[in-house]
Amino acid sequence: MKKSGFNAQEIELIINHAFQEDIGNGDITTNNIVPENKLASASMTAKADGIIAGIDIAEMVFRKLDENLEWNPKIKDGDSVKKGDVILEIKGTFRALLTGERLALNLMQRMSGIATETAKYVAETKGSKVKILDTRKTVPGLRTFDKYAVKMGGGTNHRIGLYDMVMIKDNHIKMAGTITAAVEQVRKSIPSEIKVEVETTNLQEVEEAVNAGADIIMLDNMSNELMCEAVDLINGKALIEASGNMNLERISGVAKTGVDFISVGALTHSVIALDISQNIII
Structure with missing residues (x-):
């Protein structure tokens, strides 16, 4: 399967390595405070003007933690945003939203920074x-x-x-x-x-x-x-x-x-x- 031109197997390897680096044997803070099936919603918002890239990658990160989450992007990769614009909304387990947040943001922020400078x-x-x-x-x-x-x-x-x-x-x-x-x-x-x-x-x-x-x-x-x-x-x-x-x-x-x-x-x-x-x- 390919998404936005990505080779899914290659991306899986990258994300798995990143999870091992960041999560290891588990998010010991979240897993000991947040109930396993507790649901929550989240939104990602641009805090500066720029070009967005990496929405599909962020989705792949979160779906590895909650395959049933609801994913609602408001824009697509390559679109420009202004400070304050909502990029996407998510609904899924609270644990997934917390545990995947930093990796998803790290990748999207870097990719969007590259896209913005290129533009x-x-x-x-x-x-x-x-x-x-x-x-x-x-x-x-x-x-x-x-x-x-x-x-x-x-x-x-x-x-x-x-x-x-x-x-x-x-x-x-x-x-x-x-x-x-x-x-x-x-x-x-x-x-x-x-x-x-x-x-x-x-x-x-x-x-x-x-x-x-x-x-x-x-x-x-x-x-x-x-x-x-x-x-x-x-x-x-x-x-x-x-x-x-x-x-x-x-x-x-x-x-x-x-x-x-x-x-x-x-x-x-x-x-x-x-x-x-x-x-x-x-």
Whole structure:
């Protein structure tokens, strides 16, 4: 079963690990105070403006504790909220609502923070062809959630891991000797449908990457002026990704250089969680 594009088995493993970390052998406070079958209602409310992501994940958390709970989302992932908006309402066992609260909020707040930040970058590129990309700078074990949240904010996922796309960087080039040699070596061993991207830092490297047949050329830590020259040099022979020191102040100018993608590590490595609260009514 898939929900919102998630692989249910993968999510189950993540949530099970999180429960073991947080609950262990049981919530000894709640279980010794709250009767087992006592019912209660709860609502989650946005305490700041932003973009929501992770509603289905929160539901999966609570349903592991109470499979019969009533789940009533007021919005869907990718929707914007204002401070004070009710995101969802729940009715279930009081124990489930208390025990699952922190894990559900931790995941939703992080995911919504990523979606909110991504939406800011996407807004700065409005009117251009540019797509905002995420990176592998994610929390280990939570990459599925992090990258999903980027999509909910209007961004585009780059490679998921080291296995689904070739990314030839400076240390690979040092080992192979040249960009050309590095591209030739990987082309011999990978299926033709796998894309090959090459990181470049100057126009000489850009030209070599073009001639080597790279599918995507990364312009790493280049000035806007140098990126414009690189775009002219590539001339449509490869897709172009701008990377390095990307921030909101700079993003609009980079989009105007003619690149196809801008990758932003800050979307996931410097997350400011969106403030969300849960209120329980007995």
